[in-house]
Amino acid sequence: MSPRGVPVVGLHERLFTAAEQLLVRKGPGALDSRSITSEAGCAKGVLHNHFGNLDAFLTAFAADRLRHVLDTAARLPGRAGEGDVTENLATTAVEAFGSSSMAIVGLLTARPQLQPLVQDALGVCANLQGLETAFAAYFAAEAELGRITPHAEPEFLALMFVGTLHHLVASGRSGVGDLGERVKKIATVLVGVDQA
CATH class of the missing domain: 1.10.10 (Arc Repressor Mutant, subunit A)
Incomplete structure (x- = not known):
């Protein structure tokens, strides 16, 4: 102190x-x-x-953590062509759907009065749409480079990918320690890449 x-x-x-x-x-x-x-x-x-007051603090806290998640996702398309596709997806997905991020979602669910305040603080829609957009852009860039199935439909892949991850977390089956490995397996099935 x-x-x-x-x-x-x-x-x-x-x-x-x-x-x-x-x-x-x-x-x-x-x-x-x-x-x-x-x-x-x-x-x-x-x-x-x-x-x-506490609500103002919690609003600033939730907005800060969600902004970090959205910024991380927004950087994903810039990683196209670098490293391993499934590793890139896993790193971003764990950031977005890991225990800390889901705890923030739990906070906003428990205190719904914070939701519009956080959305105003972010200046963007604080939901899964931003994540879908980032993943779709990444899938499109990797398809263009030939690193994933060339006939992939990026928006559809992103919808399936984010929806599957959300379901794993919401159903309590994400498994805190192995979420990254599950993401890699999901990515392998969805986008047709070989796991290293």
């Missing part, structure tokens, strides 16, 4: 990280100001001093 009145460097990220850890470990019900600041090792009033 810092002395009173002395700014803590990286305080927002520290609070966001604490909230994320609590959310993944204990679920949305564990997120209150006292628990978050305690987890972050900060003074109890610091969250309200910087964000005004």
Whole structure:
């Protein structure tokens, strides 16, 4: 803890990280100001001093984490032609559908009043459409390079890929430790690449 009145460097990220850890470990019900600041090792009033109230903090936290996921997905098409196709897909998919991201979805489901606030903060639609668009662009680029089945229909592949991943997570069958390997198998079946 810092002395009173002395700014803590990286305080927002520290609070966001604490909230994320609590959310993944204990679920949305564990997120209150006292628990978050305690987890972050900060003074109890610091969250309200910087964000005004808990909903404003949770909005900023969820928007930050979802922005990171969408930015990661948006970079995927630029990786076409580099590395292994299934590895590229797995890395991005685990980022988008891993435990932290799904915990954020759980938070927004548990606190629906945050959804429009987060959407406004992002300035884009905070849903699976952005992920589908990124995966479709990646599939199109790899098909153009001949690294996946040349007759692939990128938009349809993206819809099937994102839908399958969402189903795995929603049904509790994603398996935290092996999600990356499952993604590689799904990709192999869908896009006709050989696994390394």
